[in-house]
Amino acid sequence: MRHSFLMVGQSNMAGRGFLKDVPPICNERIKMLRNGRWQIMTEPINYDRPFSGVGLAASFAAAWCKKNKNEEIGLIPCADGGTSLDDWAVEGVLFDHAVFQAKIAQRTSMLDGILWHQGENECSPERSSRYHEKFLLIVEAFRRELSVPDIPLIMGGLGDYLCSGMFGEYFQEYPLVNKELENFSNTQENCYFVTASALQANPDGIHMNAVSQRIFGLRYFEAFDKLQNILEPLKGENSAVNIDCERPLSKTERITLLENKFVKGDLSLEAYQAQLAKINSQM
Amino acid sequence: MRHSFLMVGQSNMAGRGFLKDVPPICNERIKMLRNGRWQIMTEPINYDRPFSGVGLAASFAAAWCKKNKNEEIGLIPCADGGTSLDDWAVEGVLFDHAVFQAKIAQRTSMLDGILWHQGENECSPERSSRYHEKFLLIVEAFRRELSVPDIPLIMGGLGDYLCSGMFGEYFQEYPLVNKELENFSNTQENCYFVTASALQANPDGIHMNAVSQRIFGLRYFEAFDKLQNILEPLKGENSAVNIDCERPLSKTERITLLENKFVKGDLSLEAYQAQLAKINSQM
Numbered sequence: 001m002r003h004s005f006l007m008v009g010q011s012n013m014a015g016r017g018f019l020k021d022v023p024p025i026c027n028e029r030i031k032m033l034r035n036g037r038w039q040i041m042t043e044p045i046n047y048d049r050p051f052s053g054v055g056l057a058a059s060f061a062a063a064w065c066k067k068n069k070n071e072e073i074g075l076i077p078c079a080d081g082g083t084s085l086d087d088w089a090v091e092g093v094l095f096d097h098a099v100f101q102a103k104i105a106q107r108t109s110m111l112d113g114i115l116w117h118q119g120e121n122e123c124s125p126e127r128s129s130r131y132h133e134k135f136l137l138i139v140e141a142f143r144r145e146l147s148v149p150d151i152p153l154i155m156g157g158l159g160d161y162l163c164s165g166m167f168g169e170y171f172q173e174y175p176l177v178n179k180e181l182e183n184f185s186n187t188q189e190n191c192y193f194v195t196a197s198a199l200q201a202n203p204d205g206i207h208m209n210a211v212s213q214r215i216f217g218l219r220y221f222e223a224f225d226k227l228q229n230i231l232e233p234l235k236g237e238n239s240a241v242n243i244d245c246e247r248p249l250s251k252t253e254r255i256t257l258l259e260n261k262f263v264k265g266d267l268s269l270e271a272y273q274a275q276l277a278k279i280n281s282q283m
Numbered sequence: 284m285r286h287s288f289l290m291v292g293q294s295n296m297a298g299r300g301f302l303k304d305v306p307p308i309c310n311e312r313i314k315m316l317r318n319g320r321w322q323i324m325t326e327p328i329n330y331d332r333p334f335s336g337v338g339l340a341a342s343f344a345a346a347w348c349k350k351n352k353n354e355e356i357g358l359i360p361c362a363d364g365g366t367s368l369d370d371w372a373v374e375g376v377l378f379d380h381a382v383f384q385a386k387i388a389q390r391t392s393m394l395d396g397i398l399w400h401q402g403e404n405e406c407s408p409e410r411s412s413r414y415h416e417k418f419l420l421i422v423e424a425f426r427r428e429l430s431v432p433d434i435p436l437i438m439g440g441l442g443d444y445l446c447s448g449m450f451g452e453y454f455q456e457y458p459l460v461n462k463e464l465e466n467f468s469n470t471q472e473n474c475y476f477v478t479a480s481a482l483q484a485n486p487d488g489i490h491m492n493a494v495s496q497r498i499f500g501l502r503y504f505e506a507f508d509k510l511q512n513i514l515e516p517l518k519g520e521n522s523a524v525n526i527d528c529e530r531p532l533s534k535t536e537r538i539t540l541l542e543n544k545f546v547k548g549d550l551s552l553e554a555y556q557a558q559l560a561k562i563n564s565q566m
Binding site: 035036050078097107203207273 | 299301303318319320331332333334336361362363376377379380381387390449485486487490542547551556
């Protein structure tokens with residue numbers, strides 16, 4: 001059985017962490033949806049922009065795999081950078097697109113959770129005060145359209161770094177959004193809030209860096225697994241950056257990584273054939 | 284008015300040309316669909332695999348822009364590497380996904396054409412002999428579902444390089460597929476065949492290289508523009524690699540390219556701010 005998770009929200013759900021900053025996660029039990037079909041996950045998962053990178057879903061999935069030994073997880077990337085709650089309104093293109101992707105995933109998986117991160121666009125007293133009312137309509141509609149009335153929704157907070165970056169002036173009111181998100185999780189069924197406390201940003205001061213995304217994914221998984229809010233950093237969470245590094249790669253995973261390099265043009269035909277022969281001879 | 288084109292088929296429609304081999308195309312009148320929304324096109328357009336690269340759609344769109352001076356083109360990427368005609372069968376996930384993407388594009392554009400490249404997976408006497416019958420069902424269903432009964436369909440041939448690559452043994456019968464594709468265009472309304480004659484492959488011997496994809500896009504546009512088969516290489520087609528290079532970039536395009544580099548981590552904050560200030564002062 002494959003268990004799938006819908007990724008929705010804005011850029012920090014899509015992921016902007018730099019790929020070069022963390023070890024890759026390649027695990028044949030982690031799949032992602034492309035064109036309605038599942039393939040082995042490679043970051044960037046959520047390719048909403050040319051500069052998509054590391055998001056929280058990869059380490060979330062790796063943590064899920066540690067807990068669920070013989071099953072497969074499928075990620076459904078639908079987040080889109082810079083989008084507001086109004087952009088996500090029911091029957092808008094983002095909402096309809098996400099519902100379609102989740103429905104097509106449901107043909108071959110059980111939809112187990114919704115991962116949401118959004119709010120940088122709502123950092124004003126006026127906008128944040130309407131977060132609850134607007135978001136409730138969206139959550140109710142997702143659950144209704146996808147026939148998953150009780151599905152857990154994990155929603156992360158905004159980073160404390162936001163005010164000190166190059167666009168810091170726009171984010172002064174971010175604590176209001178965090179308050180709304182936490183309040184939403186406390187008043188709505190099966191919704192859980194995850195703090196972004198202590199997480200760090202890229203040089204742009206807006207996007208969470210790759211190491212922090214790995215940690216954030218662990219916190220999201222903890223919320224999903226325990227069905228509770230995560231209001232403090234986790235003990236030992238700094239190990240998140242190496243979350244899938246100790247496990248020896250399977251033959252399929254090694255061939256996947258090799259093929260990715262070769263077809264992309266980063267490996268000569270001769271080197272590819274030699275390394276492929278080596279993998280095949282070892283197993 | 285925005286005019287959109289649906290990209291469907293297997294890897295050579297998705298594009299596997301190496302990005303480093305050709306100058307980028309950045310034109311604010313060329314958009315691509317992501318999450319149901321339009322954004323300025325950056326390659327890879329059709330991100331079906333981690334190794335997606337240059338396909339024919341970018342130079343097709345650039346040629347379209349030269350002809351249509353004041354309008355916008357939108358690309359709808361739905362091709363998926365390694366897929367067979369059976370994978371594309373009506374009501375399968377690839378078909379349903381493509382129909383959904385095209386429909387969401389139709390909310391904000393006029394669907395003007397379908398770009399198809401598929402056939403490497405049909406290189407046997409048995410499979411190629413059923414190409415016409417299987418593909419006709421797909422084409423008729425696309426036209427019906429999208430309410431575009433007369434929409435032009437441009438379908439390219441398979442490359443002559445196929446037999447000589449590392450997997451050449453699987454492609455010995457590729458001329459049978461080309462014959463079927465050409466025959467389809469000659470017997471079905473508003474379908475046009477484009478030769479892949481003289482085009483070249485990556486070291487894998489399967490995927491068309493970036494320069495050839497630029498040329499192929501020009502041939503596809505010629506077929507669309509003249510509504511006729513293209514059975515020979517075009518005169519002067521080698522200029523395709525520089526198709527959008529002479530045009531001075533607009534302010535929006537320069538900022539887009541700069542932002543892509545910065546957010547991806549390829550430019551420091553200081554360099555980004557300095558270059559942004561320069562662009563803003565010049566215009």
